[in-house]
Amino acid sequence: MLIVHCHVCGAEGDETDFHYGGQAHIARPATRDPASVSDAEQRDYLFMRHNPKGLHFERWRCDRGCGKWFHAARDTVTMEFKATYGISELPPRALMEAATGEWAIFFKDKLAKGSEA
Amino acid sequence: MKSRYSIFSLARNAINYHKDWERAWRSPTPKSEYDAVIVGAGGHGLATAYYLAKTHKLTNIAVVEKGWLGGGNTGRNTTIIRSNYLQDPSIAIYELARSLYEDLSRDLNFNVMFSPRGVMMLCQTEHEFRAFKRTAHANRLAGLDCRMITPEEVKKIAPIINDDPNCRYPILGAYYQPRGGTGRHDAVAWGYARGADSLGVDIIQNCEVLSIRRDGGKVAGLETSKGFIKTKKIGVVTAGNVSTVVQTAGLRLPIESLCLQALVSEPIKPVLDCVIMANTVHGYLSQSDKGELVVGGGTDPYNNYSQRGSFPALEHTVTALVETFPIISRLRMLRMWGGIVDMTGDRSPIIGKTDIDGLYVNCGWGTGGFKSIPGSGYVFADTIFNDRPHPIAEPFGLNRFVEGRLIDESVAAAVAH
Ligand SMILES: Cc1cc2nc3c(=O)[nH]c(=O)nc-3n(C[C@H](O)[C@H](O)[C@H](O)COP(=O)(O)OP(=O)(O)OC[C@H]3O[C@@H](n4cnc5c(N)ncnc54)[C@H](O)[C@@H]3O)c2cc1C
Ligand SMILES: [Zn+2]
Numbered sequence: 001m002l003i004v005h006c007h008v009c010g011a012e013g014d015e016t017d018f019h020y021g022g023q024a025h026i027a028r029p030a031t032r033d034p035a036s037v038s039d040a041e042q043r044d045y046l047f048m049r050h051n052p053k054g055l056h057f058e059r060w061r062c063d064r065g066c067g068k069w070f071h072a073a074r075d076t077v078t079m080e081f082k083a084t085y086g087i088s089e090l091p092p093r094a095l096m097e098a099a100t101g102e103w104a105i106f107f108k109d110k111l112a113k114g115s116e117a
Numbered sequence: 118m119k120s121r122y123s124i125f126s127l128a129r130n131a132i133n134y135h136k137d138w139e140r141a142w143r144s145p146t147p148k149s150e151y152d153a154v155i156v157g158a159g160g161h162g163l164a165t166a167y168y169l170a171k172t173h174k175l176t177n178i179a180v181v182e183k184g185w186l187g188g189g190n191t192g193r194n195t196t197i198i199r200s201n202y203l204q205d206p207s208i209a210i211y212e213l214a215r216s217l218y219e220d221l222s223r224d225l226n227f228n229v230m231f232s233p234r235g236v237m238m239l240c241q242t243e244h245e246f247r248a249f250k251r252t253a254h255a256n257r258l259a260g261l262d263c264r265m266i267t268p269e270e271v272k273k274i275a276p277i278i279n280d281d282p283n284c285r286y287p288i289l290g291a292y293y294q295p296r297g298g299t300g301r302h303d304a305v306a307w308g309y310a311r312g313a314d315s316l317g318v319d320i321i322q323n324c325e326v327l328s329i330r331r332d333g334g335k336v337a338g339l340e341t342s343k344g345f346i347k348t349k350k351i352g353v354v355t356a357g358n359v360s361t362v363v364q365t366a367g368l369r370l371p372i373e374s375l376c377l378q379a380l381v382s383e384p385i386k387p388v389l390d391c392v393i394m395a396n397t398v399h400g401y402l403s404q405s406d407k408g409e410l411v412v413g414g415g416t417d418p419y420n421n422y423s424q425r426g427s428f429p430a431l432e433h434t435v436t437a438l439v440e441t442f443p444i445i446s447r448l449r450m451l452r453m454w455g456g457i458v459d460m461t462g463d464r465s466p467i468i469g470k471t472d473i474d475g476l477y478v479n480c481g482w483g484t485g486g487f488k489s490i491p492g493s494g495y496v497f498a499d500t501i502f503n504d505r506p507h508p509i510a511e512p513f514g515l516n517r518f519v520e521g522r523l524i525d526e527s528v529a530a531a532v533a534h
Binding site: 001002014015016019020022023039040042043046047048049051052053054056058074076077078079101102 | 358360361364369370371372373374418419420421422423427428429461462518519520521
């Protein structure tokens with residue numbers, strides 16, 4: 001059973017006190033310029049998911065506490081939470097650097113730019 | 118060709134104290150090159166190899182498995198077999214599989230213990246009742262032998278069910294497929310393995326695929342823990358581990374890996390001779406031939422590669438079932454386990470070609486792919502051999518996610534099975 005810490009209100013609870021929100025950092029392409037979104041981009045947004053064996057970045061909601069969404073970095077093999085961070089933030093730099101596979105590709109230019117979401 | 122299993126071979130071997138049984142399959146060392154290699158010796162991979170060899174006479178092929186054959190989800194599921202899905206493409210492939218199961222023991226000369234004991238999907242809310250009625254109509258149009266039954270019939274088929282009309286989720290009826298049932302999961306893997314092996318297929322266990330080697334737009338072979346294997350055709354059938362395998366070829370899939378758990382009780386006298394699914398309360402139940410009640414439910418919510426689930430999901434399943442089947446409340450549970458299932462957004466599988474020449478995938482069976490093993494192997498073998506999707510596999514291609522042409526079974530089957 002996972003023990004989760006809310007990044008917003010600091011509450012601690014088991015996984016049933018929280019709601020899992022799936023992969024983090026998915027931007028809706030149609031928000032900026034709906035007319036130019038290709039079918040493949042829309043597929044990526046709706047269905048393609050990073051599915052790493054290891055470090056993953058995801059969303060959680062503090063269901064029975066403050067009700068707010070936040071981000072977490074968690075290992076999908078050891079189940080260990082590496083960090084939690086705000087819903088509009090990027091993960092701590094060290095974790096972005098530790099990311100592998102699709103996440104490493106995703107964080108590459110973010111690392112170059114600095115750490116705003 | 119292997120010697121056949123029969124009452125005579127049993128008698129012959131009994132005389133020798135069962136010391137001379139031939140091994141059911143070889144343990145070959147990998148050749149340097151094959152005409153095709155299947156990655157993953159679960160039911161789907163082994164069935165694919167079997168039909169490639171049997172139907173298409175492609176015998177210079179191998180199945181490569183990182184652990185032991187049948188040790189993945191094929192050896193971890195609750196063995197429900199049914200074909201009463203909502204969408205036409207689903208009905209076609211699941212019914213092909215179900216009908217192949219009927220004759221599978223004879224075809225493989227291996228008893229897979231297919232038991233068409235009937236599958237009953239309970240209606241416990243008005244909404245569920247109407248949804249199943251819709252499925253019933255769709256299935257009747259497709260020619261499936263299924264029907265809605267009344268609460269009285271439900272009680273007659275399964276006397277242990279709680280028929281109190283005032284309970285929280287009263288039984289309003291059920292959707293019944295009398296030809297559905299269960300099979301022996303290990304035997305399905307073993308039977309296909311023995312059948313494929315006897316046709317010349319090399320099944321290589323303890324051999325992990327580390328990466329797929331590409332030669333530009335096509336595949337060149339596989340890096341494995343037992344060295345490089347050259348091949349022009351690769352079928353990846355690794356369930357919850359599919360993303361990690363195909364990622365080495367630069368392919369992304371619309372899949373997430375979650376843990377699905379199941380558990381069995383201590384054995385008791387026969388109380389239930391069909392499979393009952395209670396989707397509203399998220400649980401299902403059957404009784405094994407040994408007498409154990411086999412219990413399953415929904416997945417754990419979050420991504421997981423550890424093959425271990427967490428307690429709340431099990432508790433949720435059992436709590437729900439206790440109200441519907443009060444007699445199980447005093448049973449002790451003996452074992453629980455988890456498997457890593459490959460979930461797609463529309464809860465339908467992905468079968469077919471990819472953008473990379475010679476790379477084929479068969480995955481996304483998620484929580485419900487035991488029932489489909491024979492049909493999936495059959496159409497996937499045809500797809501690989503002819504390098505074009507089999508007509509039954511075609512709707513399940515990867516392009517459906519670009520075209521928005523989903524095969525939505527997520528609403529139709531609210532629970533895992
Ligand atoms: C608890 C549970 C209950 C279920 N209940 C039902 C049910 O009642 N009815 C139903 O129809 N379905 C059910 N399912 C789903 C069903 O079990 C699966 O859909 C099906 O078994 C998938 O078969 P497969 O051959 O694709 O995968 P698997 O049997 O998982 O085989 C994949 C194989 O690939 C191997 N592999 C992975 N990575 C590599 C690598 N890198 N190199 C080499 N080999 C590799 C694995 O070791 C494994 O043996 C259930 C699943 C679970 C977990
Ligand atoms: Zn909180």
